[in-house]
Amino acid sequence: MNKKALALILILLFGIAGVSGAIAYFLFFRADSEPPSPLPFFFLTPSASPSYVRIYVNSSMYSEISSDITEYEQDLEEQGYIVDIVKWADSNVTNLKLNMTYYYFNYTDIRMQLFGAVLVGDMPFAYARDTSQLGPPNYPIDLYLMDLNGHWHDVNFDGYYEYGMEFLGDNFPEIFIARINPNSLNNMNNRSAFQSYFQKNRAYRNGTLNRPHSALLYIDDQWADLPGWNTDFTAYSNLTYVNDKLTTCRADYLNEYTSSYEWIHLLAHSNSTAHFFNVSGLWENVFNDDVFNNHTEALFYNLYCCDACNYTYPNNLGTQYLFSSNTLTVIGSTREGGLDLYKPFYNALRDGKVIGEAYRLWFYNSEIDLYNKRNVVSGVVVLGDPFLTIY
Template sequence: MSKKSIALVLIFVIIIAGVSGVFIFYIFFNPTSTEPSPSYVRVYVNSSIYSEIKPEIDQYEEDIKDQGYNVDVIKWTETNVAELRNNLTYYYNNYENASMRLFGAVLIGDMPYAIARDTSMMYSDYPIDLYLMDLDGIWNDENGNNVFDYGSEPFGNNLTEIFIGRINPNPLNNINNLTAFQNYFQRNHAYRNGTLTRPHSALLYIDDSWSSYTSAWNNTFTAYTDVTVISTNSLTNRTDYLNRYTQIYEWVHLFAHSDYTTHYFNWPSGIMEYVYNTDVLNNDTKALFYNLYCCYACNYIQPNNLGTQYLFSNNTLALVGSARSGGVDLYETFYDALKEGKVLGNAFKLWFHNPEIDTISGKRRDISGTTILGDPLLTII
């Protein structure tokens, strides 16, 4: 063999060895190769309504599978929320491989919920879905009254291992609940198959109390580049909001003082104006998703609460908000995740792990009542 041939062989061997080394390093040392993302989802349906909405549940199950998830649908009868948490915890901790670790859950119909009280302030009790998402926390009921004393220690790390979303029209007395279920899952399927669409645009609507933070809120609203921002104090009012939320947007992010059934506009700088849950019901809202930074609006156990009214009115697919004071704050991590194509529930879970939250005293308590109403497995892209 000539020297030239020998040289070519040596070069070939070196190249093959180098490529093989890179391949071996990638397989054995790349952290993402040995820890695939969880893909297991559990859908819990209240057994009393299962037969009535079985066609919708069957289609929803197929839609989730089409996303690439492994899914089980469970007819649930137990009313004790601790039993539901134990069930979630079992499937989070016991799995054949990492891809089958529990990713998240969907709760359909009347499902158990935990109640908490913020021991640091005189707030009213509120439902706390963090109890079902924080699967390794220590939860204290100091008085034995079935109310968790949020703020007492220890409380685990207060972070989410999974996400959940609730789909339940039953708190509303102004619609037919069976029809509401059917219509919701019909539009959910339509969105998933591309027949329900919106331009990739958003409305950022900021009432007076937060208008001075408009620039910061807008800069961290990273999931959208086409954003209509309304924050001038003289403009944010009942009439303007009702007009704008019936326009074509994919996402609406609202900052407004609220209670369970009412948004308050112009507080504190002008004459108070109100938007009621019945306004949401009776106006043709067009948005598919909402982020309600509106105290108590997503307290889903209250009759005719705003969050549930938004979810089962017109076109809505999902929303995030709070069952107590506060909401999804410091939200750049949340919107970054949505921009990257992550599902709503995973974006919520990642936001909950945002270390910036821990830099502000009391912020963990403030966000403890945040929840997802609607399908947490949807994306905006």
């Protein structure tokens, strides 16, 4: 067989495979509300990059916030993204992942490859079970939705993915996602919370909400003596670094987080509804109601605080920060720990990456495996708008 005939056969086979995959997807996995997309013939434009964004909105509440979503769509388009709004009704998290997977791997122009997604309102999530001895029994894991080509195992068929059984280097994210959902809070009206959030988001984007380009790195006693926290915090040259064991306490933190910082990074013992500060062997608490009742000034929070962003828990701290005062984006964990070994994350922010992309790239930090922290960091999530930058 000559080379020309072989090439024609291969082209025919790839074409049949691509069309078959697309037909199967639209028959079984596509949400009814979505318009058909082009069949998957690949054309790469080296000078371009993925710019396609999907905003998934819980269909039962879409009519209540449609004007906010439309304005957000316009803001993202002005930022240079190609945006689709998807009214989503399916509660199956695997179907949501399949939907994202399709738009990541099937495109006619590299700009139409899925870059990231935002989930608005109550949306499906996956549960993981840490197979290591010290891990929590189960926790929400958004990495499942971001890793579009890895292997995930539900050994007992009980709805929990045994995280830690994957092959080394298998579960890395191709995209990033973030959630915007006040439904876990019982101290505010949902409709008002959405409206307030998108208003301040637009204000930041048009320059009417701003802060001095400064950050607070606030470290309680357990981590205070470890080196490198401030030198690895590369995104801000104007950094207030508080790690004095005689200083860190409830009153001081409340005073600091009502000051005019752009970014606050907190390391403190926590559960889902309270931070705990060690004061000479006694514990002082900052509760979610403190966050709600005090006028917080910062726009962005990175919480190295156990369970603070477990969005399945009522009145969790991460959601409370997000829908209080001026906050736009919160990073934290649904389990113990948080965004550890963070220099690559802040490097990416310094270089102008959007928060979601900095978060995605951070998962590739080789130090996470070097220090055997892959399981612990798997619970890190983003709440709020992931398409913002600090410049």
